[in-house]
Amino acid sequence: MSTSSVTGALDAWRDLPAVQQPDWEDPAEVRAAVSELAKQPPLVFAGECDQLKERLAEVARGEAFVLQGGDCAETFEGSNADAVKNKLKTLLQMAVVLTYAASVPVVKIGRMAGQFAKPRSKPTETRGGVELPAYRGDAVNGFDFDAGSRRNDPRRLLQAYHCSAVTLNLCRAFTKGGYADLRQVHAWNQDFVAQSPAGRRYEQLAGEIDRALTFMKACGANPDEFHGVEFYSSHEALLLEYERALTRIDSLSGLPYDVSAHFLWIGERTRQIDGAHVDFLSRIRNPIGVKLGPTTTADDALALIDKLNPAGEPGRLTFVTRMGADKIRDALPPLIEKVHRSGAPVAWICDPMHGNTFEAPSGHKTRRVDDVLDEVAGFFEVHRSLGTHPGGIHIEFTGDDVTECVGGGHEIVEGDLHQRYETACDPRLNRGQSLDLAFMVAELYRKNG
């Protein structure tokens, strides 16, 4: 295909139904923002996306495990060094637990550096008789409940790009510049060890890692090999104008890559087979994911494979299942069985968050840590019974001590939710709850092997 026909095909989504797109008031403002975005440098490079694809191919073959996580909705205000460091620290601690306790290579993907747009159940929100557009993420409008803030403003797309650049720069510096060095396992935990059972459990494991590193050094291994880690960015490819403006033709291969993140996924609300999101993502060469909820049929999954990975390229397609703890044991097996029989190289990862949200009497959206753990346990059980590979987890978490999900080591109860409820959209696991989850996953993984 010539470059001009590749570029032309990238716009085919414009003729298809595109759900969950903001109603922008002024098309001229959108054109101006998009043309500015199109001039910005790439956030990621095609070669990095290909490298992630190789890692995900290892996951699909059962040789590695994905840890994907971060905020439900990143905010512009949260794009600062402390918040990014806290999230990364938690991700690194979880990854260390998994790598060491489950003895599996862990592919680390942040829901970071681009997760600024949200699909919503309702287009508007009503408070005290006042109805305003729903908050759709900082890339679209403001969280504050007033008409000015809730106005969809296309200039925010540019701000989302710049905040993504800042965040990714910090992530690259933290993960390559020494902070993620395995010899820092204790340092990541210093502020946490005294405060929480998960922190103390982690400290023991860090001690074992220290001894293993000392042993390896004594054997002549080069400890500098553990100086940095591979880290990849991801977000939901929801706002198609944004994703299209950041899609470029790679000069080496002549192929289109969406350079807004290494990995993009299609949400449960936007995975219509003839819809704009599936069409657009079918045309970029990044590794991609699709969220699959409990109503997905095995034929839906096969149709998505046909459309998104017709050539059966390893590592190209990941299914992120989000069934709900009460449904996963019934809903997942038929999908895996049929996909497995088709021979398609799919990586399966479990999002135990989005099928388990409910509203507490106080009005806070929350999740029970027990439901999260149970969905992950169900995911492992199903894979074990079918002889397939449980390829990873996808979670919403933060590095701070928020009170958004109930249960876990500190036994947060519904009455505590108001204390530190800071999410801009859905409830996230806090650091202790995330570490508890990592320890449980490591145990399940060991049993599975």
Ligand SMILES: O=C[C@H](O)[C@H](O)COP(=O)(O)O
């Ligand atoms: O994160 C996922 C969705 O955006 C979120 O669950 C939608 O929430 P809502 O039902 O409050 O709109």
Ligand SMILES: C=C(OP(=O)(O)O)C(=O)O
């Ligand atoms: C909206 C999300 O999830 P889902 O598409 O699975 O509902 C999300 O992960 O932010």
